[in-house]
Amino acid sequence: MDPSRMLAFAGVALLVILFPGPSVLFIVSRSLSLGRRPALISVAGNQLGEFAQVCAVALGIGAVVAASATAFTVIKLIGAAYLVYLGAQTIRTRHAAADTAAAPTGTRRRRVFWQAFVVGISNPKTTVFFAAVLPQFADPRLGHIPLQLLVLGLLWAGIALVSDTAWALVAGTARGWLTGSRARLSRVRAGSGAVMIGLGVALAVSGRPTSS
Numbered sequence: 001m002d003p004s005r006m007l008a009f010a011g012v013a014l015l016v017i018l019f020p021g022p023s024v025l026f027i028v029s030r031s032l033s034l035g036r037r038p039a040l041i042s043v044a045g046n047q048l049g050e051f052a053q054v055c056a057v058a059l060g061i062g063a064v065v066a067a068s069a070t071a072f073t074v075i076k077l078i079g080a081a082y083l084v085y086l087g088a089q090t091i092r093t094r095h096a097a098a099d100t101a102a103a104p105t106g107t108r109r110r111r112v113f114w115q116a117f118v119v120g121i122s123n124p125k126t127t128v129f130f131a132a133v134l135p136q137f138a139d140p141r142l143g144h145i146p147l148q149l150l151v152l153g154l155l156w157a158g159i160a161l162v163s164d165t166a167w168a169l170v171a172g173t174a175r176g177w178l179t180g181s182r183a184r185l186s187r188v189r190a191g192s193g194a195v196m197i198g199l200g201v202a203l204a205v206s207g208r209p210t211s212s
Contacts, residue, residue: 001148002139006155009137013156016129017163022199023050026083026119027164028171033090033192034112036172041109042116043164047157049120054153057130058146072124079122080204086115087196090189123203 023046031039120126130153138148175188 001142001151005137005139006152009134009152010155010159012133012137013159017156017160020167022123022203023120023160023164024167025195025199026116027168029090029192029195030112030116031168031171032175033189035175036169038109038112039168039172040165041112043161043168045113045116046120046164047161049117049122050126050160051153051157052117052121053123053127054130054134054150054156056127057134058149058153072128075122075124075127076203076206079119079124080200082118082122083200083203084197085200086119087193087198087200090193090196093189125203125206 027039027043027046030042034042134149134152135145137152138145142148
């Protein structure tokens with residue numbers, strides 16, 4: 001690929017990723033409610049879900065979602081419902097023992113990972129963004145457009161992985177300071193669950209992004 005195009009895309013990706021959005025709020029909420037390690041697992045799952053969207057764009061599926069109001073709405077409502085479900089579960093289990101979240105079992109780690117994957121893959125706004133932006137940085141003269149889109153997607157995922165990991169570590173450190181007592185820990189988890197529910201509601205009532 002043309003290095004100048006990749007550098008330009010990296011600049012755009014960095015600006016978008018550094019601005020705290022739904023993914024950052026989700027990761028911070030998971031870090032505050034579950035702890036640092038589960039949050040880092042959530043970062044990996046969320047980024048894999050977003051890269052799956054890049055693959056969909058490279059295969060042409062993203063263009064279908066971007067163009068179809070029905071497909072966009074269905075995926076949006078699924079993602080919104082799942083965020084509300086995760087938020088409600090976090091509030092319901094807010095009194096769970098602190099060490100359960102801090103040292104998750106293998107089964108729990110897998111569940112946390114796939115929950116984050118579903119959140120990452122079920123945000124149609126990200127699909128529309130990728131479908132609108134990625135092709136602008138591909139060079140038709142070089143051919144292999146799907147492969148170029150995948151490379152750009154990997155670049156996005158790498159930048160997002162570093163940024164989201166930093167957010168998870170900062171929130172995990174704050175969690176240790178905020179959760180000196182079991183009562184405070186319960187309140188933090190309840191607040192994190194409320195944030196996820198709010199994200200779900202905001203996604204459900206939001207419209208389709210427009211591109212110029």
